[in-house]
Amino acid sequence: MKKLAIFFLAVLLTGCVDKEIIDDINIEVAVGYDLLEGSEDTYRGTILFQEFQTDKSVINRTYSGNGLLRKDLILDVSKQTSEPVVTGGLKLAIFGPDISEKGIYDLVDSFQRDASIGARLFILTAEEKAEEVLEGNYGSRGNSTYIYNLIEHNIEHHDIPYTNLHLTMRDFYQKGEDPFFPQIKKISNDKVEVSGISLFQGDKEVDVLPVEKMFFFKLLVDKYSEGNFEVKLPGGDLAAVKSIRSKRKISILDKKTNIKITIRGVIREYTGKTLTQEVIKKIEKGLEKEIERETLKLLKKFQKLEIDPIGLGRMKKTQTRNFDFKKWEDDYKNMDFNVTSDVLIEETGVIE
Amino acid sequence: MLSSLFLIHSAKWASFLLPSIHKISKTGNNKFNAENDGDFPMKRWLKNKRIKEDVKHKEWEQSFIKSKDFKKIFYYNQKTNIRFCLTFMATLVDENIIQDGILPNLLEDEFREIEDIKQLVPVADVQICDDPSLIEQKLMNGYVMLTVETEMKHFGFIAAQKEIVRGISQPEVEFSVIGPKEAFVESLGQNLNLIRKRLPVKELIIEEFTLGSLSKTSIAMMYMENITNEDNVNTVRQRLTNVKFDAITDSSYIVQLISDNSNSPFPQLLDTERPDRVAGILAEGKIAIVVDGSPHVLITPTTLVEFFSSFEDYFLNWLLSSFFRLIRLFAVAFSILVTPIYVATLSYHYELIPKDLMNTLITSRREIPLPPILEALFLELTIELLREAGARLPTKVGQTIGIVGGIVIGTASVEAGLTSNVLLIIVALAALASFTTPVYRMGNTIRLLRFPFLFFAELWGLLGIVFCFCILLTHLIRLTSLGRPFLEPLYPPRVTDMKDALIRLPFEKQSKRPLYLRTKNPFRFSKKKAEEKQDIDE
Structure with missing residues (x-):
């Protein structure tokens, strides 16, 4: 009942x-x-x-x-x-x-x-x-x-x-x-x-x-990412590189932040004649330089705008005991950045 | 003309009163038949006296003589002139046995006393006893009772049962493409033969019981003496002897009468029509109950997973059979849950529907005036109606009903805007999936289980389904079969038994008998010996 x-x-x-x-x-x-x-x-x-x-x-x-x-x-x-x-x-x-x-x-x-x-x-x-x-x-x-x-x-x-x-x-x-x-x-x-x-x-x-900067932005912000980028070679030839795997490693010191970006990519398009090893090396170097220049520009811009989309403050906080946020804000404004990048082209398409 | 008329007349009379005697008098020596000995006045006088005696029926005869098939006939032996009497039920005995095996010897050979039948009658089962209380039982079991006027206290019983046995046919419910094609029939003796043949060892014990105050059904309990757990045997024996029922006409009665929880929708005794399966489980240490008149043999104790394993699984490679078992498991879950989930999701949890599926679901339901629950109930009940109608009708009409119902009603109800076509597909699939259970009884349970789930899905959505599932799980955990946990090896978890549960590992991995049976000899074979490589003599 x-x-x-x-x-x-x-x-x-x-x-x-x-x-x-x-x-x-x-x-x-x-x-x-x-x-x-x-x-x-x-x-x-x-x-x-x-x-x-x-x-x-x-x-x-x-x-x-x-x-x-x-x-x-x-x-x-x-x-x-x-x-x-x-x-x-x-x-x-x-x-x-x-x-x-x-x-x-x-x-x-x-x-x-x-x-x-x-x-x-x-x-x-x-x-x-x-x-x-x-x-x-x-x-x-x-x-x-x-x-x-x-x-x-x-x-x-x-x-x-x-x-x-x-x-x-x-x-x-x-x-x-x-x-x-x-x-x-x-x-x-x-x-x-x-x-x-x-x-x-x-x-x-x-x-x-702008859209052109998005590739570099993604390299900085995402841990692992895919993306596309064009490299202009000194001779005027163009190469489209697709990153299949990228990694970034950030180490934040008191006055300086080191960012290392590693990219494994493939060449999807190339307007020049033959894609020799030298050309590939050139493309790699070109992309490395471009990445270093552009990401540094972005970082400077963030500093100027007083924003931190990468989350450097968060990363620093996780590594520091008794983290003083007020002090970090000053530190961030005067932070020096050092970006190194390493690009490796692993594949150039089915016709080698 | 006249004679032919007489013949017809007498034939009628004879067949009406004494159909068996009519036959006997045609073939046997009727010179000394009681009805025809008008030659000796002395005898006639004696006979009259005797007939008076005979008319005073004994107590046990009182109700027998009301039946038309009760026969009590007197004969005289030719040599000793001794008068004896055969009493039998004409419908239960085989007249050919009386005619060819009993009467000629009793009439023509030297027959003096009742002990002589052991010499004279060439029938295997001949008994002599002096207990009149046995008469009724023996007569009803198809024995012919022999009494001699000089020894009124002794009764001879000669077995002359009429065996009307259906020939052994293919299994209908548990049909398998591979493996034996024999199925049990309705005769206890035949069924026991099918099982014993497969286990020709003296350890296979058959105990017999007679149950049912009216039906007097013979029931045989089978187990392996050196394997089966004594407690289990005792429990079955006790439960069988405790059965109080008047007419047991099938093993299904026994299932309901001796199961641990008769209020559960789950059958707690597995029934099978395959002798090979029974032999298999006897070797595992389970108990089989064979009921006379039923082509289904009961297996106990059993577990839930056993109901989802077909015996064909053992004929296939372990990879295949494991795969099929998992498919069956999925099918059962699908069959029970898919309609309730449909109802729950469409009534409460639109957020869970993938955005690409939304269009399909909404457009199919746009024109439907019924809420999902009524729509689902309508279709589920339609399917149940089709099944019931199909099951009750003769095969050929049944098929037509299936097709007509499935196609016409389904399509028409979608076109009329009563149900959505998505649900029609779901319900049809659920019905199809419920047929994958190898044991028909479990299929019926699954049919029923869907409705409480639907009810709770309508009440509280997915939460209700979880709630209902909890109730079901609680019930299953509490359920026992012969005191052994029904949900084993899932709960309590037993790794050894898992090897032959949801999946089936190869035979060489299954060296142990199921743990929950607590067998006397837990090893099927010695693993060590099996792994030893034998040298090949060249």
Whole structure:
């Protein structure tokens, strides 16, 4: 009897669990934030939903709303949609330029408080308004999937350093490391491209790295990475080098930081005649020099901007007892960098 | 014309009253039959007196004489003129035996007293006793009772059972492509023969019990004397003797009557129709129970994993059979869990659906008016209906029903927008997967288990499935078969027994008998001796 009572109690209590049947909800797949025009703190948010058609095609629908908190946006949008809005499918968060400069922490914070949002969410910045980016029509599988896959494969095989919501939150809370986000740009109504890396100081955007610098940036920031780079040889010939494995080793001393970058690469393209051993050596040397020059430039730039996307402060902290962060900030400004690199071309293609 | 009419008439009369006598009087010597000896007045007088005596039926006869097939016939021996009587149930005895093996000798040879039948009757099973309480049992077992008027206290019993046995056919449920093709039949003797043939050692003990107050079913318990654990044997013996039931018509009754927990959906005794499997498990140290009239032999104690191992696994290479066992394990998990997971995910956990699958799922459900649980229940019940209908109908109609049901109902319900085609595929696959269990009984259990899982998936989503799984696991851990843990070797974990559980290692690695059986002789063979290389004489 007691058992039966417990059983029925359990059954009756289940009225409390909210059901979200997948075809009776609007799943938010991407969200964009801009600053409302003529306002200081109110933002304008845009939510992207996917509407699946019976022929398996996808219609992108965007709804916009204004507010001070992220919840305001969902309330605003819920007034317009036929079904309840849920956030579990969120894959992308895009921030417009004005709001990035103002600070995005409050908005990003709400993502990690929402248990249904996964840690693999990509946070992006946009060159124009986020609303405009989301209102395009990219690909046949929906805007969110398109942009998500675009960023994902660029992280895996190309020059965007590894990033997602989880790492971003770590960077926000970690002293001695600043976050960075990929930046995208809408080039036409059905095309979007990666246009650089937004460098942040805390939660405010301070600079954007152009696409050409991304390879070097990734070498500095990621432990292991793949990437592509072109080397211009003295004779005017061009060689495309794909790094298949790269490693960086950083040792931070009091006044000086040594960074050693090792790259194992293959030559994918070469415009000259024959690719002799001498030429390969030349390419290696050329790339080494270029890497040393460019990464040093980047490091100087970070020093000037007072940001630390590599996380040198974090690394130093893990190695130092009673780490004094105030002192580190001064040290970092006057830090000397020494970058050495070692490039080894392992393969030049099937025709040797 | 007249004579033919008479013939028909008399034939009718005879066949109505005494079908067996009719036959006997045609072939046997009917000169001294009680009905035809009108020549001697003295005898007739005697006879009349005797008939009066005979009419006063004895107590044990009272209910017998109401049956049409009860026969009590008097004969006279030609040489000694002694009057004797054969009593038997016409439906249970083979008349040819009486006619050819018993009557000629009793009528023509010198027959004086009941002891003589041991010389005269060429039948192997001849008994003489003086206990009238045995009469009923013997008659009902197909014996012919012989009484002589001079010795009313002694009864001779001559075995003349009519054996109507189906020929040995191929196993239907546990069919295997490789290996023996014999299956048990409905006769205890035949089944015991099939098993003994495979284990021709004196250590194989057969104990017989008679159970059922009405059915008097013979039940044989088999075990290996020098291997099987004494406690197990005692437990089975005790449980069998404790059975109180009126009619035991199949071994399934015994399964339910002697199992440790009869409220469990899991069968705790394995039933098989393969004599080779029974021989195999007897050698392992398990106990087999053979029930007369049932083509399924019970095996005990058993474990859960045994229900998922087909005997064909032992005919295949260990790599193959391990692979098939793992496939079966996956199939069972899939069959139980896939529909509940579908319901749980679609009702509660849309976040878990990969973004590429979202489109497929949503578009297939777009037009469906039912929530996932009703949709799933509708399809699951349809499949169950098809199965039940298919099982009850004759084979040929059954096949048609399967095809009609599977294709027509499935497609139509998708087209009508009652169910989504994704779920149709899932449910069909789950049904298919449940057929992979080699033991039919376990397949039925799996059919049932899906529904509580569905119920909890609807209540609390994946959490509910985990909850239900915990209940199931608790139940399985508590379950025992003959007092031995049912979940062994998974829990309690036993490495030795793992070698023949989810996977099967080669025979040379399995030198020990299953641990949980606690056999008297835990070694199948000496590993050392097996590893010794023998020289080849040239």
